[in-house]
Amino acid sequence: MKYSNRNKAILLLADGTVFHGKSIGIEGTVFGEVCFNTGMTGYQEIFTDPSYFGQIMVASNAHIGNYGTNEEEVEADRIMISGLVCKNFSFNHSRVNSTDGLKEYFEKQNLVAISDVDTRALVSYIRDNGAMNAAISTDGTSVEDLKKQLAEVPNMDGLELSSKVSTTEPYFVGNPDAKYKISALDLGIKKNILRNLVKRDCYIKVFPYNSTYEDLRSFNPDGYFLSNGPGDPAPLVVAQDTAKKILENNEPVFGICLGHQVLALANGISTYKMFNGHRGINHPVRNMITGEGEITSQNHGFAVVREELEKHPDFEITHEHVNDGTVAGMRMKNKNCFSVQYHPEASPGPHDASYLFDQFIENIQKAKN
Structure with a gap:
């Protein structure tokens, strides 16, 4: 394939706006909510993050693919994004420990990608007009046909997606002789x-998204963890229960991202769909307990309603997003429970937020004593 003669491709937004580009060589048409990530590196981790399921990713970094891929640098066993939009796609890569090129990686999973798009203009447009559904097509489908198909795609608001990415059967991670069971x-x-968690001497049993408290309790754990994930938290009624x-049993629990939102909903605190969401590895957060700042990785399109959280007598806000004041963390005053909206495991600071895992272990230790 001659990269200079690549097929024309288009990105169609739900409001009818069209951006033009070129196919990287994988034909097809895909749909999803368009969003952008401001990270300058870590694209493979982004593409495999289950929280991005159902979304078309716009990379704001000008070069994607330049350092190839590595089979160890994944957050899941498959690509989770619906498609990719970028400016410059690197068909050649250079890194000592890369195991494949990005195009070859995409070909194995048939991921549709469009490059040579004016991503600066696109990101600016999304910032001004909000996240919306979109389609990218590299197979010559007409704009009119795409509009008809796009009109049938459900909105992210109200959409339950954890069932699409969660394990279907429980599995174990770590050393069975570890000090703590999660x-x-x-x-x-x-x-x-x-x-x-494994690094902190934990043995974890991972349960499907719709598991009950009784299911999780059957492992006789020292603590519980509610994970990140895609979609709207409101339909996850089993997880909320x-x-x-x-919480009724006052057992140690830690939630991240979607898990954080589920904990809020379980206490009658609402969540809402954000205009754009936060996605990137440079988001500033203020720890309201210590007054210190943290550089964080974030990936969410929903958030907890701050006004309701502030009025709840059993909660306090522990972290806030410096840019817009949204809730970035909370804890309960009368329960062994805390959560954050961002991703401490991603370590963009690089270690600004890793203390949260230590805090979880400390809470478990206190409960055991």
Whole structure:
């Protein structure tokens, strides 16, 4: 294939706006909610993050693919994004420990990608007009046909997606002789979260997204973890009920991202769909307990309603996003429970937020004593 003679491709937004580009060589048409990530590196981790399931990713970094891929640098066993939009796609890569090129990686999973798009203009447009459904097509499908198909794609608001990415059967991670046992509810869990828990002498049993409290309790755990994941938290009624019962028994629980939102909903605190969401590895967060700042990795399109959280007598806000004041963390005053909206396992600081895993272990130790 001659890269200079690549087929024309298009990105169609739900409001009818069209951006033009070129196919990287994989034909097809895909749909999803268009969003952008501001990270300058870590594209393979982004593409395999279950929280991005159902989304078309716009890379704001100008070069994608330049350092290839490595089979160890994944957050799941498959690509989770619906498709990719980028400016410059590197067909050649240069890195000592790369195991494949990005195009070859995409070909194995038939991921449609469009390059040579004016991503600066596209990101600016999304910032001004909000996240919306979109289609990318590299197979010559007409704009009119794409509009008809796009009109049938459900909106992310109200969409339950954890069932699409969660394990279907429980599995174990870590050393069976570890000091602590953790029951983890897989709403779309990232591998690096599990690595961080294993590093802290935890043996984890990972349960499907719709597991009950009784299921999780059967492992006789020292603590519970509610994971990140895609979609709207509101339809996850079983997960909310599971969270309620964990709290009723005042057992240690830690939630990240979607798990954080589920804990809020379990206490009657609402969530809402954000205009754009936060996606990147440079988001500033203020720890309201210590006053210190953290550089964090974030990936979410929903958030907890701050006004309701502030009025709840059993909660306090522990972290806030510096840019817009949204809730980035919370804890309960009368329960062994805390959660954050961002991703401490991603370590962009690089270690600014890793203390949260240590805090979880400390809470478990206190409960055991």
